[in-house]
Amino acid sequence: MDAVQSGQSFTVTRDGHRVGELTPLRQRQHFIPRDEFAAMPRTAPGPFLDAFRADQDAAEQEPDDPYGRRLPCSNM
Template identity: 40%
Template structure:
């Protein structure tokens, strides 16, 4: 899901951001978006956070996932076995050089 580009009229410089921060934060609370520039170059966007997450209905989820390829359980398991190292060890053993991580003092 892409975010809409900030309105070009809401282009602010780094200096504006520093000097007018309260005004800009108020704008963010109203849902305004800002494009931030430094030396005339676009360096980032200030966008308001989404206040509420919207639950996806079962029908909407089904519609979106209808075009997805079917998961091959066997292939998925092979990929996981190949790419995931599931060797269990105590991280403190590694940190303190114990067990299989012990240094031989021979």
């Protein structure tokens, strides 16, 4: 447990077969005072509207099908 606490990970096996992993837990987030949290939007970078619109335009186009298949469509 001391090794895991210091950051080491271990693979757990049974009869030579992997059955799990023993890994350290992620560190907990540090407390952020309310005033700092409230000030974050004021110091954050602004939105990149041109890049956002370009991403939206790209997403609206049909993706390329690497296998050249077409889906059947119903004309009802």
